[in-house]
Amino acid sequence: MNAAEPQGRRPHRLTVGRIGVYAFLATSALFFLLPLWIMVMTSLKPMEEIRLGNILALPAAMTFEAWTKAWSSACTGLECNGISVGFWNSVRILIPSVILSIIAGAVNGYALSFWRVKGANVMFGILLLGAFIPYQVFLYPLVRIFSLTGVYNSLLCIVVVHVIFGLPTMTLLFRNYYAGLPLELFKAARIDGGGFWSIFFRVILPMSTPIIVVAAILQVTGIWNDFIFGLTFAGRQNLPMTVQLNNIVNSTQGERAYNVDMAATMLAALVPLVVYFVSGRWFVRGIAAGAVKG
Amino acid sequence: MSMKTRVSAYTLSVALVCSTGAFAQQKAEVLHWWTSAGESASVKVFADQFTKAGGTWVDNAIAGGVNARTAGINRMVGGNPPTMMQFNTGKQFDELVSNDLVRDVDAQAKAGKWREIMPKPIVEAAVRNGKFYAVPVNIHGQNWMFYNTKIFADAGLQPPKTFPELIETGEKLKAKGVIPIALGGQPTWEHNLFRAVLVGNGGAEMFRQFYGVRKPDVLKDPKFRQTVELFGKMRGLVDPASPGRNWNDATALVITNKAAMHFNGDWAKGEFTAAGQTPGKEYGCTLVGDTPKEVIGGDVFVFPATKDKAALETQDKLIQVLLDPATQLAFNIKKGSIPVRLDVDVSSMDVCAQRSSAVLKDPANQVEAMELLSPPNYSGAIQDAVTQYWNTPSMTVDTFIEKVSNAMRDAT
Amino acid sequence: MDTISIRAPSVSPSGTKIRRSLRTRLPAAIALLPTALIVLVVYIGCMLWTVRLSFTSSTLLPKLDWFGVTQYTRLFANDRFVTSAENIFIFGALFISGCLIIGFLLAVFIDQNVRGEGLFRTIFLYPFSMSFVVTGVAWQWFLNPALGLQKLVRDMGFETFTFDWIVNQRMAIYTIVIAGLWHGSGLTMAIMLAGLRGVDKDLWKAAKIDGIPTWRVYTSVVLPLLRPMVVTAVVLLATGVVKLYDLVVAMTLGGPGIATEVPAKFVMDHLFERNNIGLGTAAATMMLITVVIVLAPWVYVRYVRPQGSHA
Incomplete structure (x- = not known):
């Protein structure tokens, strides 16, 4: 973000307008932070205090027990190891899925924007419509397809599923980004005798950093938070962290420890949060490069 | 395979x-x-x-x-x-x-x-x-009524034995500023309450006809109409903040002496136990109805x-x-x-x-639960009707019966 | 919520010559082949499968009998589905326009060279990262008249203050909109902010020299320039609207009554909980048809037709 300079006016003094700007931002921030406040407060209270129902109050007897419990000792069935159990499974699903779906998106986007292939745009249109269908509709037929091919319930299977469902978004992102790149670069490379792949690797890919970061952020959020695909396709040995999270927060008939629920949810969101924070500047600049130019 | x-x-x-x-x-x-x-x-x-x-x-x-x-x-x-x-x-x-x-x-x-x-x-x-x-x-x-023993003792009241009695007792408790019934206002629990009333007031046979055989005749029974009306009256015994509430939060109202009664399955004991309470001491459990029928x-x-x-x-x-x-x-x-x-x-x-x-x-007291009697698409359709009736005080019993008979017709 | 970025492809006839040769296009076709297969097998295959199942009497497991249009007759006679359809239009209109307005305002204010920009940005964006299962509980509590805002204000001495939308059948859908705005406007803000950062510096200088007030520049000059960003955001938000499910489940479970039911929840409940695959797929098919009707002309104009001139 620092890299791209703000375009607004730059007053030097604290004027009424400046105060107004900060007042607006602070008020909005309060609205956005409200549920977080409730969650943090709840996570720091013992259950007796939560039952009283003063959701906005500061804890009378503050305790971090719920946090440690959520991470490492809450029961999620027979095992009582908190949500930390699935952390590495989630990482193992996340990394190949993000990388592969970005590669697929980049290659598709490149082929769609610079090369004329018959029917490619029709294919893309259908893909785009697919982004609007609730995933759950796909589950049953996909299970049948995967069990026929013998990869059902494996790491490979869940990665392939994430790549498949990332295709519309990723293709769209890259296609639009590439369409905004100056065509002269591509022409020059063609005159130099570059082929499909050599132009992609030598010319196009080096220029794709911002959009790759954008794509990575979107995919990290989506895949990290996925529950239903992981549950259906990953197999028991690979269940992601969200399955443990769901086990903690979503029991139908069991008693509920809201403090642990809240702590677990915040812990589970840490990875995407860190990704947002670290790559914020790229995130914004990448989208700008992809969708504003041209 | x-x-x-x-x-x-x-x-x-x-x-x-x-x-x-x-x-x-x-x-x-x-x-x-x-x-x-x-x-x-x-x-x-x-x-x-x-x-x-x-x-x-x-x-x-x-x-x-x-x-x-x-x-x-x-x-x-x-x-x-x-x-x-x-x-x-x-x-x-x-x-x-x-x-x-x-x-x-x-x-x-x-x-x-x-x-x-x-x-x-x-x-x-x-x-x-x-x-x-x-x-x-x-x-x-599934149709247990849990009650706060302290609230009943303080009010000098006995836990009700039948549903008409429950309405009376509930009104008295309400006058004392207590929430008479703690309800998790989600379709599942509203439907669970309906079933408790149906089996307790309408009887085991009516319950089976309604969920099992699914004979539209049962809807014409005056006793059925009276049961639905009774269920409707219970709206007044539930606090206005009930809709959307998780059942755990409803149980918490009984645990913290804010509400007197709570209908739920016996799994709710887990929530009382987690709060350090013992059955028979801080809270009691009973089956409301002319005879104690238990939906199992x-x-x-x-x-x-x-x-x-x-x-x-x-x-x-x-x-x-x-x-x-x-x-x-x-x-x-x-x-x-x-x-x-x-x-x-x-x-x-x-x-x-x-x-x-x-x-x-006594086998006569055993009533099979809805899940044992009806396919989920039928019980689901009934749930849609029950939650609409419960949340719309202006809805007439006839409208409810019409919705139910549609569900009976369409369920497979 | 899925995320998609869309803009018009640049039209450049000069590229035509280069891209003419069939021989050089072969690797491109090969590169697209896996996606084409996936589109054919997974996307088209699953769509057709869904449509086919909607004409069957399938319950727990799919079976391929012929049940005519019975599921559709049932669907349209089902007041829950009708309510769901109405709700999704109310939610969609308010959610998309609300996110755009809030997102745009936040972006404009953040763009005023403020201190702590990174902090504000993260605050507005964090809801996007969290699972709704539990954040929904926090919202449910806050909106609940006995626990949240209403109680707070009444405890402060305003005995008659009432804010009970979530337990009110007519108003409950708007509480879903509020939580939706909380979840979605941050991302819209990020997209808008990216757009603002792309606006030419000279434009600001020129406007300053001409003495045009800042707000006029934003509304009459900058906003039209942001059109591709707005389209990006709208598509992105629209996919979220169609798939709206988690939020409703976490906050109201469709209640009070059926007041906040939505189509995706109707589909899910019938596919999984109620073992009524026939009715569930009929509802899914109706959703698909609606999306196609709304989107097809736009997709055609933007993406399919430009082929001739673009490449």
């Missing part, structure tokens, strides 16, 4: 992740949805007993019956089922049976005399075409069909463990339910469990 695909899919997934790849003998993968602290403690009883018997319990817990069942069914269809899987007794598993996806366990049932020691509704729920296809492990009563359902395990001999033996061993009398007692104490074998001595259980067991000794 050939053996070949099953093995190949499984070995592949194992090979990809574990370096071992070899199968231990008597290794049982169990899929269930018991994930809360209390539930985890109860499933541990089974796991420990199975380990003692020489097996290895591989736990696969997925919260939410829908999630777990969907995952399990997908895996059966995909040819890679778990060894044993939790299910709901009732119509839900009809199709598993008719598609040969689960194994019949009738030999074990005959040997263990299940038909004699279990209540008839539970037996009927697990039997298809004259054979047991599921192993019931517990009995949950419970959890069952099914055994996905397999041709693998070792897997079959593992399944046999699991069945033995599940129904062992001592295990049954230990499990159900933790779970808040009562043993599915009525021949188990329950004197070591809490007063609510003892009461439940005593009531069920």
Whole structure:
């Protein structure tokens, strides 16, 4: 973000307008932070205090027990190891899925924007419509397809599923980004005798950093938070962290420890949060490069 | 679902992740949805007993019956089922049976005399075409009324015995500034309350006709109309903040002396226990109705069909463990339910469990739960009607009856 | 919520010559082949499968009998589905326009060279990262008249203050909109902010020299320039609207009554909970048809037709 300079006016003094700007931002921030406040407060209270129902109050007897419990000792069935159990499974699903779906998106986007292939745009249109269908509709037929091919319930299977469902978004992102790149670069490379792949690797890919970061952020959020695909396709040995999270927060008939629920949810969101924070500047600049130019 | 695909899919997934790849003998993968602290403690009883018997319990817990069942069914269809899987007794598993996806366990049932020691509704729920296809492990009563003993004592009132009485008592409590009924205002719990009223006021026969036979005649019965009106009057006994509330939050209102009564299944005891309360002391439990009819359902395990001999033996061993009398007692104490074998001595259980067991000794008091009587699409449609009626005070009984008869017509 | 970025492809006839040769296009076709297969097998395959199942009497497991249009007759006679359809239009209109307005305002204010920009940005964006299962509980509590805002204000001495939308059948859908805005406007803000950062510096200088007030520059000059960003955001938000499910389940479970039911929840409940695959797929098919009707002309104009001139 620092890299791209703000375009607004730059007053030097604290004027009424400046105060107004900060007042607006602070008020909005309060609205956005409200549920977080409730969650943090709840996570720091013992259950007796939560039952009283003063959701906005500061804890009378503050305790971090719920946090440690959520991470490492809450029961999620027979095992009582908190949500930390699935952390590495989630990482193992996340990394190949993000990388592969970005590669697929980049290659598709490149082929769609610079090369004329018959029917490619029709294919893309259908893909785009697919982004609007609730995933759950796909589950049953996909299970049948995967069990026929013998990869059902494996790491490979869940990665392939994430790549498949990332295709519309990723293709769209890259296609639009590439369409905004100056065509002269591509022409020059063609005159130099570059082929499909050599132009992609030598010319196009080096220029794709911002959009790759954008794509990575979107995919990290989506895949990290996925529950239903992981549950259906990953197999028991690979269940992601969200399955443990769901086990903690979503029991139908069991008693509920809201403090642990809240702590677990915040812990589970840490990875995407860190990704947002670290790559914020790229995130914004990448989208700008992809969708504003041209 | 050939053996070949099953093995190949499984070995592949194992090979990809574990370096071992070899199968231990008597290794049982169990899929269930018991994930809360209390539930985890109860499933541990089974796991420990199975380990003692020489097996290895591989736990696969997925919260939410829908999630777990969907995952399990997908895996059966995909040819890679778990060894044993939790299910709901009732119509839900009809199709598993008719598609040969689960194994019949009738030999074990005959040997263990299940038909004699279990209540008839539970037996009927697990039997298809004259054979047991599921192993019931517990009995949950669904229409219990929990009440705050202190509130009733302070008000000088007795817990109501019938529903008309409940309305009167409720009004008195309301006048004293107490929430008469704590309700989790979600469709499931509104529907659960409706069923408690239907069986308590309308009677067991009406309950069966409504959910089981689904005869439109029952809707014309004046007693049915009166029951629906009674249910409608109960709206006034629930606080206005009820809609959307989780059942746990409703129980908390009773625990914290804010509400007097709460209708729920006996699993709600877990929430009281977690708050350090004891049945018979801070809270009581009773069945409201002209005679104490208990609506019973419970959890069952099914055994996905397999041709693998070792897997079959593992399944046999699991069945033995599940129904062992001592295990049954230990499990159900933790779970808040009562043993599915009525021949188990329950004197070591809490007063609510003892009461439940005593009531069920008389077969006339056993009423099969909705899940045992109706397919989910019918009960779901009824739930839509009930929640609309409950939340729309202006809706007439006739409109409700019309919605219900539409549901009866369209359900398959 | 899925995320998609869309803009018009640049039209450049000069590229035509280069891209003419069939021989050089072969690797491109090969590169697209896996996606084409996935579109064919997974996307088209699953769509057709869904449509086919909607004409069957399937319950727990799919079966391929012929049940005519019975499921559709039932669907349209089902007041829950009708309510769901109405709700999704109310929610969609308010959610998309609300996110755009809030997102745009936040972006403009953040763009005023403020201190702590990174902090504000993260605050507005964090809801996007969290699972709704539990954040929904926090919202449910806050909106609940006995626990949240109403109680707070009444405890402060305003005895008659009432804010009970979530337990009110007519107003409950708007509480879903509020929580939706909380979840979605941050991302819209990020997209808008990216757009603002792309606006030419000279434009600001020129406007300053001409003495045009800042707000006029934003509304009459900058906003039209942001059109591709707005389209990006709208598509992105629209996919979220169609798939709206988690939020409703976490906050109201469709209640009070059926007041906040939505189509995706109708589909899910019938596919999984109610073992009514026939009715569930009929509802899914109706959703698909609606999306196609709304989107097809736009997709055609933007993406399919430009082929001739673009490449």
